[in-house]
Amino acid sequence: MDETWKTLAVSEGISLGTGVLSALCTMGTMERYGMLRQPPxxxxxxxxxxxxxxxxxLMGVSAWRVWQRSGGKRRRRALLLYGLQLAVxxxxxxxxFRLGAYGPAFFWLLLLLAxxxxxxxxxxxxxPLAGALQIPYTLWLLFAAYxxxxxxxxxx
Incomplete structure (x- = not known):
């Protein structure tokens, strides 16, 4: 496999893997979510x-595009922010979902948005394309905050 494809696969694995692990931690909670009073x-x-x-x-592709660019410190800082937001x-x-801590979750989500x-x-x-690929994520986070x-x- 070409080095470009390998780094893309790693980037996607990190991003999607974060989502999968989070989903595993919240498995079985959607029934309780469905029973909550919901906003419009x-x-x-x-x-x-x-x-x-x-x-x-999209996050994986975006991070991969940044990784592919030269930039030294600037690139490292951007990817550090990427890793930090993945953890949050x-x-x-x-x-x-798991803890039902809706108030703390809301403020945590505001941190994630920032x-x-x-x-x-x-x-x-x-x-610029890597930045633009974050627009759907940002919009979804705004909707999630609502x-x-x-x-x-x-x-x-």
């Missing part, structure tokens, strides 16, 4: 894994 526009539970799979795939992302569904915004900005400086807040207020 709440999607059915099956939508979440579909959307998140696509978003994690991994924790949010555990707080929300990290993703910084990461997307750094990615954009290095590779859902999280609504569920917290309706069920807290």
């Amino acid at each position: 526009l709440s999607p059915p539970g099956w939508v979440f894994p579909v959307v998140w799979t696509g978003l994690f795939a 992302n991994f924790t949010w569904p555990i707080l929300f 990290l993703v915004s910084m990461m997307a900005s750094r990615f954009w400086e290095i590779d 859902l999280n807040l609504g569920i917290w207020l309706l069920n807290g």
Whole structure:
């Protein structure tokens, strides 16, 4: 396999692997989620894994594009932010779905949004397409924050 494809596979593995591990930690919680009072526009539970799979795939491609660029310190900082936001992302569904800690999960999600915004900005400086690939993720996180807040207020 060509080195380019190997690094893409590793990048996708890290990103999608984070999503899979998080999903494993929250397995069996969608039934409880379905029983909560939901704010308007709440999607059915099956939508979440579909959307998140696509978003994690985009994250992997985006990080890979940044990795492929030269940039030394700037690139390292951007990828550090990427890793940090992945760790924060991994924790949010555990707080929300597994623990039902809707208030703390909301504030954790705001932290995630801030990290993703910084990461997307750094990615954009290095590779505009890598930054643009973060737009769907950012929009979904905004929607998730609305859902999280609504569920917290309706069920807290």
